[in-house]
Amino acid sequence: MLELHESGILEGRPGHLLFAYDQAALEERRYYAAGVMVAWSLLHGGPGPCCLHQSLYQLMCGQSPPLEDFNWMDISDVDVQMKLQQVKNCTSIQSLTPNLCEWIAGCGIPDIYSAEIKDMPYIYTWVLRHCIYHRVASMISQFTEGLNSCGGLWAIIKAHSAAFMPVMTRTEHPLTLQQFRSLFEVSWSPLESTIGLRQAEETTVTSWEIFLIMVNEHQTALSFGNLLAFITGADQIPLLGFLRNLCIRFYDQDQGMFSVRLPHASTCTLELYLPRGMASPGGLKDMLTRALQESLGFGNIYADSSALSQ
Incomplete structure (x- = not known):
């Protein structure tokens, strides 16, 4: 198109x-x-x-x-x-x-x-x-x-x-906070998890919710359309809607790595991956902003090659 x-x-x-x-x-x-x-x-x-x-x-x-x-x-x-x-x-x-x-x-x-x-x-x-x-x-x-x-x-x-x-x-017709929230479901770890995965995921989701309020109140350079395009490839909800709900999944940071693993998405499966245990909404905002700005997908190629090597 x-x-x-x-x-x-x-x-x-x-x-x-x-x-x-x-x-x-x-x-x-x-x-x-x-x-x-x-x-x-x-x-x-x-x-x-x-x-x-x-x-x-x-x-x-x-x-x-x-x-x-x-x-x-x-x-x-x-x-x-x-x-x-x-x-x-x-x-x-x-x-x-x-x-x-x-x-x-x-x-x-x-x-x-x-x-x-x-x-x-x-x-x-x-x-x-x-x-x-x-x-x-x-x-x-x-x-x-x-x-x-x-x-x-x-x-x-x-x-x-x-x-x-x-x-x-x-x-x-800019996406509203309510519309954007309604698109998602969360893939939780089992409640009986013995290593605190579920608690860490709840911490991240709390930060995610606060981050969405920040987007809604224009406290970040990102919009709901930017986020939707990052996750699905479309900056608006298609006329017939999506085939399924967008899914939030989680990953752990590799403790032995010097670099931070950024949030990422699969547009084919409509999944967004967020780091477990992210207690800082501001930190999540910075990570998502960097993830979107440095994304190689959908024409959003970051001009500074030094940023790609980080």
């Missing part, structure tokens, strides 16, 4: 992407392939693209979003940006140049030649519809065809567009 953002079939501001007008990509059916990949991700419990412009997504779903306040800078083409800016800021019909009127008419609005100043807000929205939707209708159609190839998924998305908005667009 991250690769899709840089695939060339989408363009614009990150999180507000529009379909690129690329006839070669259309001929190669790359828009179709992208739709199929999105469908496969969703059907297997993974994330959606989370990158389409909300106004574009609403138009794709047959809705009429308000475009009067659309940011013309969300369109990549600088020449189109300039023309849109002129249309939006027009205060007199006489100020429209013949070239600009010809361009507006070419966007499917021949009435520009008889328009009045009161019509300009409507003309601006019609021009935007052309630029972000009608002009790339073939690309959008091929993309939704790819989605529909997997059990008619696009039809389902379109019928439940509000529910799928956070999946297809970047709709910010």
Whole structure:
């Protein structure tokens, strides 16, 4: 899904992407392939693209979003940006140049030649519809065809567009403390353990709970999304949820080692490993912060090679 953002079939501001007008990509059916990949991700419990412009997504779903306040800078083409800016800021019909009127008419609005100043807000929205939707209708159609190839998924998305908005667009819904806690279960040692394992694990879980409160109160650079990505590879809860609860397991520090063994995770099994007997919430915070910052997984490569050798 991250690769899709840089695939060339989408363009614009990150999180507000529009379909690129690329006839070669259309001929190669790359828009179709992208739709199929999105469908496969969703059907297997993974994330959606989370990158389409909300106004574009609403138009794709047959809705009429308000475009009067659309940011013309969300369109990549600088020449189109300039023309849109002129249309939006027009205060007199006489100020429209013949070239600009010809361009507006070419966007499917021949009435520009008889328009009045009161019509300009409507003309601006019609021009935007052309630029972000009608002009790339073939690309959008091929993309939704790819989605529909997997059990008619696009039809389902379109019928439940509000529910799928956070999946297809970047709709910010930060995880809450309650949501994050509810994802976990703890794999305890047996109560009858004779070497105090259970007590040491309870000490760590107490520190973990205090650490989560610190995250919630922004007393650390980490967020619940950062932690979730470290444990699962996804920074948001998938649309269909996880296959199972995330599991906290424990490990012992090797007493003979000079270095500290950091917390680690298995994204395949959805497990987080924390050190037994960690009585300091601040110490756990430092260890988890270092573990996330120096992680080699999911593109989070630490720039300082000396840190990796520690």
